Amino acid sequence: xxxxxxxxxxxxRYVMGLEEIHAxxxxxxxxxxxxxxALMGPSGSGKSTLMNIIGCLDTPSKxxxxxxxxxxxxxxxxxxxxxxxxxIGFVFQTFNLLPRATxxxxxxxxxxxxxxxxxERNERAVEVLKSVGLxxxxxxxxxxxxxxxxxxxxxxxALVNKPSIILADEPTGNLDTKTSYEIMALFEEIQExxxxxxxxxxxxxxxxxxxxxxxxxxxxxxxxxPNDQIVSVRQPQA
Numbered sequence: 001x002x003x004x005x006x007x008x009x010x011x012x013r014y015v016m017g018l019e020e021i022h023a024x025x026x027x028x029x030x031x032x033x034x035x036x037x038a039l040m041g042p043s044g045s046g047k048s049t050l051m052n053i054i055g056c057l058d059t060p061s062k063x064x065x066x067x068x069x070x071x072x073x074x075x076x077x078x079x080x081x082x083x084x085x086x087x088i089g090f091v092f093q094t095f096n097l098l099p100r101a102t103x104x105x106x107x108x109x110x111x112x113x114x115x116x117x118x119x120e121r122n123e124r125a126v127e128v129l130k131s132v133g134l135x136x137x138x139x140x141x142x143x144x145x146x147x148x149x150x151x152x153x154x155x156x157x158a159l160v161n162k163p164s165i166i167l168a169d170e171p172t173g174n175l176d177t178k179t180s181y182e183i184m185a186l187f188e189e190i191q192e193x194x195x196x197x198x199x200x201x202x203x204x205x206x207x208x209x210x211x212x213x214x215x216x217x218x219x220x221x222x223x224x225x226p227n228d229q230i231v232s233v234r235q236p237q238a
Contacts, residue, residue: 003055003124004164004196005031010063011219012049023049026063031198033164036191038199038207038227041216048169050216051200055167056084068164085113089158089166093173097142097157103149104127104138106203107156114161126154132186148179155186166190168206169200180199184209185233205231 012024019198024046031037041047052058053065056072059080065073072083090096097106108125116124129138132152142150151171158166168187172180184206191197203206208231 001032003030004033004035004068005029006064006066007054008064008066009066010050010053010060012046012053012058013061022219024053024060027216027219027221028063029214029221029224031196033196034186034191034194036197036199036209036211038210038213039216040201040203040204040213041222042202042205044218045216046219047200047202047216051167051169051198054165054198055088055090056080061155068162084130085110085161087164089161089163091154091166091168091171093170095142095154095174097150097153099142102139102141103134103145103153103156106142106153107160110157124160125156127151128159131159132156136139146179147175148182151179151183152186155183155190163195165196165198165200167200170202171199172201172203172206180206181233184231188232192213209233 007027007029009222010024010027011022014021014023027050039047039050060073063073064071067083068087072080075083084150104125105124107129108121111121126138129135129199132155134149134152137145137149145153172183175183187197199210207213208227208229211227211230213227214224
């Protein structure tokens with residue numbers, strides 16, 4: 001299997017006044033291409049800090065982070081932003097959509113930073129919106145969409161750059177049960193098409209959709225094991 005992420009003795013500490021906080025003490029982890037991994041842990045376990053490091057939103061205080069054979073541990077903000085835009089698609093709990101932009105404009109946005117022409121941006125945005133079942137909603141703004149539709153727009157935006165990794169932070173946190181299952185079904189489809197998915201959640205029933213569950217506690221890996229109770233919400237093919 002092709003290794004896509006390698007974390008070696010990653011640590012993160014913050015200094016707040018006279019106090020030093022170790023958000024992550026020491027984490028070593030490998031994630032492979034096309035894996036579907038859930039990162040779990042209670043509040044204060046370090047999972048949000050770890051997600052920020054994996055997503056190149058933050059740098060570790062110690063250790064090494066290899067992403068797709070590139071050492072990103074000590075990169076400056078500009079280099080991290082470039083890697084982030086190329087390698088990682090983000091899906092957030094709060095959708096993070098621009099309120100005045102249409103679904104199509106929201107999805108095309110990452111391609112602006114990647115230097116694509118307007119024609120190329122729109123073509124690719126239409127393609128991914130169709131793939132998440134929103135071809136009839138492309139001209140709608142976020143306030144004209146349901147929560148589930150907004151999250152589908154966010155998923156499409158995450159996919160538009162054809163990233164190596166989809167990083168989803170509590171992606172069903174603001175959705176009802178039925179809509180949550182629809183979004184989890186969408187993640188299954190994406191993973192089946194070859195994407196690597198890392199899901200950050202504190203909900204057991206959401207984590208059980210992943211094929212591997214990494215549990216964190218007090219800034220350390222408490223357990224890392226295949227999920228032998230995978231919940232699938234995809235309809236079996238007739």
